[in-house]
Amino acid sequence: MATLDEIKISAKNNMSICKMCKTCNGETCRGWTPGPGGKGSGSSFVRNVAMLKQVTLNMKVLREDTEVDSCFDFFGTELSAPIMAAPIANVKINYGSSVDEMSYLNALGYGCKQAGLFAFLGDGANREAFEMPLNLHKELSEHTVMTIKPWLLEQVFEKISEVKTCSPKAIAMDVDAAGLILLKQMGVPVAYKTVEDLKKIKEFANVPFIVKGVMTIDDAKVAIDAGAAAIVVSNHGGRVLDDCESTIEVLEEISSFVNKRLKVYVDGGFRSGADVFKALALGADAVLIGRPFSHMAIGGLQEGVALYANKMINDFKECMRMTGCITLADIRRNCVNIHF
Template sequence: MNYRDILENAKRISDFKCKVCPECNGKVCKGEIPGVGGKGSGSAFIRNVDQLKEIKLNMDTLYEASKVDSSIEIFGKRFKYPIFAAPIGGLIPCYGEKLTDYEYSKAIVAGCKQAGTIGFTGDGVKDEYFMDPLRAIEENDSVGIPTIKPWKKEEVLKRLRSAEEKNVVAVAMDIDAAGLAILAQAGKPVSPKSVDDLKEIIDATKLPFIIKGIMTVKGARKAMEAGAHGIVVSNHGGRVLDHTLATVEVLPQIVAAVKGRMKIFIDGGIRNGLDVLKVLALGADAVLIGRPYAVAAYGGGSEGVALYTEKIGKELVEGMIMTGCNNLKEINQDIIFRPSI
């Protein structure tokens, strides 16, 4: 199996809601929720992709080279690449009938583990949308990060206890899901969280806690005040608020404000290893990728997920070689040109 096979397999799925476009940029699927598109005009999803393209790379092959080390140490573990699968939940309404949340999460977690990285799993309107992916993590030596929606405190703590029982490496909350239309339509009690709300939740566990859905310096500082181990700079793939800035546009000022006191992840429009290199140069510690991982899982199962991860990882390594970086610490803003950010 190769990456082209994965794409062709995904295209042949009869009820697959993703169009498997040559470039996953949000233009064909805009407004398709349930589905995989961006909300409303789709501009937030589209902007994520377009703004990354505006950043260019500075080539430099005059340096003392050594074997390139693309690995990252985080959560007390070392991963081969700083490339993780983003959480996706409620697969059947958004993607089609082929994979349940358990089957999808099993492919993601097992495939990422095989490739030396880690996958985040999702949550949703039914309890099994969290518990079934958590079972997939347990079956893969607990190498996975469950993500909890911003439910009422009692529900969050119940899921947190379940995650702890599985000895996961970390846990996340996609705080921006408070505005997810599909949850609102189902009448589920999600809501924004105050600093005090989050502090109470974070203090209730010894697991590293990641807050996903930060798009401002103010939000990053609030997450830091609440005691988060890390944040994900994310606009939920453009699925919760139309007309937002791209994640890469807000990343530099968030990095400057945090100053190394929290881990910073980013998602949104990252489609290849050079995109990974660009956001690392802007100060991110690691990236999350969503929709392309879904295509890999549907088109190739865990093997497809591992193959896709290796594809992106190899592109990152090739980019590091061509910009004078022997390891992740050597990646900095000198390797990029930013005309508009």
């Protein structure tokens, strides 16, 4: 069985665009969109990773020797930890991947399932880019969520009708994709969404609706008013707006405002179990991880994804142990310090 380091080498060999840096922090790929990088100067991707390092953990070990429980409920499915794979589409265009899109998607979905985690699946400009994740979702609706782009409403309803035939646990929409360069270049119509639009989509979906791409209290309020079940605090990995705040900087005020009225997930630059722990301490219910999961799928297929997922789960549990947190509910604001 390959090691994580071997899988990383294989990922590097299997990608002609992404350089598979030691730490995936957006420095090398600044402005590479399409590509794996952040938009414009690339500062939003870089900031996502950098600001997470400005949050530190408080060690607390004088306690009873009880094993920790990291189990997390995702709309009725019990996961091993509050960690999920973020939707990443078009690995050929964005990474120059020699692994084809369907093999990549299968690796992500089945690898996450093997480790007891959930994977979000993306959507794209052409029929194939929607059909491939949908085919996987048909087989794995217990462990995947479809993330529909904010197309014009008629197209949104058409796609959601197809997703509904898979008995989905939830349906997501990356509302920030209106800023994506690739879609603009391809000339396909995506549109900003109002509270009324989101209400219609949520009602049509008739399952928990997740709004991905919330970076302000104002947008969180719109998601609440629309009846969403969850938001993902996300700037699309820095790919939709240059010089954007990092997600960890806005997380605490958004989760305080939300005050449990819906679930709060977050993504952008999370690279370790400690990073996941920081998000939970600042009010998130779970964390999505993007680029590292896709590297592991491209480098090691299902086995690579499962190996990486298990490493993240174990790292996260180790942080719980070392901070005296026995359950997820014990991970509170006083477990961390913010230095920004």
